Structure formats: structure tokens, C-alpha cells
Amino acid sequence: GAGVSQSPSNKVTEKGKDVELRCDPISGHTALYWYRQRLGQGLEFLIYFQGNSAPDKSGLPSDRFSAERTGESVSTLTIQRTQQEDSAVYLCASSFPSGTTDTQYFGPGTRLTVL
Amino acid sequence: GENVEQHPSTLSVQEGDSAVIKCTYSDSASNYFPWYKQELGKRPQLIIDIRSNVGEKKDQRIAVTLNKTAKHFSLHITETQPEDSAVYFCAAISGGGADGLTFGKGTHLIIQP
Numbered sequence: 001g002a003g004v005s006q007s008p009s010n011k012v013t014e015k016g017k018d019v020e021l022r023c024d025p026i027s028g029h030t031a032l033y034w035y036r037q038r039l040g041q042g043l044e045f046l047i048y049f050q051g052n053s054a055p056d057k058s059g060l061p062s063d064r065f066s067a068e069r070t071g072e073s074v075s076t077l078t079i080q081r082t083q084q085e086d087s088a089v090y091l092c093a094s095s096f097p098s099g100t101t102d103t104q105y106f107g108p109g110t111r112l113t114v115l
Numbered sequence: 116g117e118n119v120e121q122h123p124s125t126l127s128v129q130e131g132d133s134a135v136i137k138c139t140y141s142d143s144a145s146n147y148f149p150w151y152k153q154e155l156g157k158r159p160q161l162i163i164d165i166r167s168n169v170g171e172k173k174d175q176r177i178a179v180t181l182n183k184t185a186k187h188f189s190l191h192i193t194e195t196q197p198e199d200s201a202v203y204f205c206a207a208i209s210g211g212g213a214d215g216l217t218f219g220k221g222t223h224l225i226i227q228p
Contacts, residue, residue: 033215042121042204043159045215055213091158103149104216106158 002026004094004107012113013082021077021110025094030072033093033104036061043091049075050097082114117142119207121219129227134195136222138205139187145207148181148188149216154201162203163190192224200226 005024013019025032034046046059049069060066064082069075079086089111093104118141128134140148146167151159165172165179165188172179176195181188192199202223206216 035215042218042220043206043216045217048213048215050213059215103161103164105161106151108158 004092004105006090006092006107006110008110009108010111010113012115014115015084016081018078018080019082019112021079021090021112023075023077023092023094023107025073025075025092026096026105028072029094029096029105031095031097031102031104032069032075033095034067034075034077035091035093037089037091037109039088046077079112082112084114087112087114116214117145117207117209117217119205119217119219121205121222123222124220125223125225127225127227128195130195130197132195134190134192134199134224136190136203136205136224137187138189138207138219139185140207140217141186142207142209143183143186144209147208148179149206150179150190151204151206152201153204153221159204195224195226197226197228200224 007022032049035043037043047054047067051072052069064080067077089109091109092107095102095104121138149164150162152162153159163174163177163179165181176193178191202221204221205219208216
């Protein structure tokens, strides 16, 4: 079946503008994760959704970052007043929790460049 | 929170030789340890994973070992091939997953022909 998809694949924006990144998880996957990957670095966890609930938002880098999820489907990550340090690839992953920790499948990412 | 250390950062081996990448973790509650392979510009792809109730798992040329007492786990690739060249990330997660995966910084594996 279809994997995790993300849009846009690339986004170039000017410093100070707002951006919205979208993630479509695998159908039926109730858990959804956002990660950030800076150039040449590992992945940094941002936020987790179980259904449309995000129990802990402390991983978000600043109050300029917010995320929402509609039911058990699409999620959007919004970055307000973008800064150059926000430039990174933003990856989304989904999994189907079955009582134990489950495999996360990653989307292709959105490469964000803030000029 | 969890902290994952990964070594080496770069590993160069001759084609056909074995490669070993090692990771340590800090949170004794972590119970799931996946390994991802990421080719340049591509998404991370799961290659193997291990849960805390298992000491070793093998899938063809790839194996992972877990030592819960020492809190370390390793990836072993035998008979390396050029297509194994990539960045490999280890990760750890605890409980139901609400804290997300904590990743190591990655190992750039280079297979020399």
C-alpha cells in the first residue's frame, strides 16, 4: 500500500515568513511523529500524536513551532516567523501501535530552506 | 531523557569484509532498538530492529546484538557490498513510544571496491 507522504518536498522561504508542512501517514496508523534533520546530523524528535492528541509538546524547539492532526490522518507542522536556523529536512513517521513499541515508517521529508 | 551514542562516525571497509557499528543508550526503560539506513537525499529505511527481550537477531547479511546489562547494541553487516554504502542510524525508544525515537548521530559507511 501507499507509504507515508509529505508535501511540499522542497520549500524555500524568506526569514520571517510562516510555513506549513504536511504529512499523510499510512492508512490505519494511529501514531504519528515529526522529526527534524539538520544537514549531516541525526534525527531530532519534535512531537508525537496518538490519534489527534499530542500529550507532550516539549520537544518542539520554540513557541514558533506548532503541530496539529486531524483525527488519525493528516498532520501539519507550522513554523511561524521562520529563522535561518530552522533550515533542515523535516521528516514525518507513522506507526500502528499494538501494545508494544512499533516500527516507524518515514516519509520522504520536506527540505526547508530559510533565506 | 534518553541519550544514544554511536561509533564510529565514519567507517571504511573493503568490499566483502564485515562492518560493525556500535551504540550505547542511557535509559534502562528503553525496549526497542531499530537501525535505519539512509542514502543521500532519501528517507531513513528500517533495516533491522530488536526488542529488549531478545539478545540477537539476524536477517541474511545483517545482524543486531543487544546487551541490556551494559546498555549497548551493535549492527553487524557481513560480506559487504557497494550498495551497503550509506549512513546508518541506531535509535532507542521506551514504553509506548510517546517520547519518540532518540537517534545516534549516524555512521557513514563506505565500502571500498
